[in-house]
Amino acid sequence: MYIKSEDLPVMLQAFELHNGAEIFVAEQLVHSQAEVDNFTAAYAGKIIKASKETGVLRDRAHGNVTKKRNPVVGFIMITLVVVLLALIIYGFSTGWIQEKFNLNI
Known part of the structure; x- marks a missing residue:
């Protein structure tokens, strides 16, 4: 699967087809073609859908991370x-x- 660099980041979702119904397997927010390749390799044989990332997804994926003190x-x-x-x-x-x-x- 190839995603244009201007379309990144995108949300990839993997589905398994079972008795004519799509069963959700996994999803990942990807920021590079290498991440797309890793996702498609991990879920080879599954139906993979890509959707444009929204602001909500961006905030969830790159939210504030609290640094744990030593x-x-x-x-x-x-x-x-x-x-x-x-x-x-x-x-x-x-x-x-x-x-x-x-x-x-």
């Missing part, structure tokens, strides 16, 4: 906050902070 970042942040709190408590308990900033507490 759990180590959270551990480092918690450790940093705990160390800073420990230093502040130690500085107040020894009087070092009061001396440096001339605080009367």
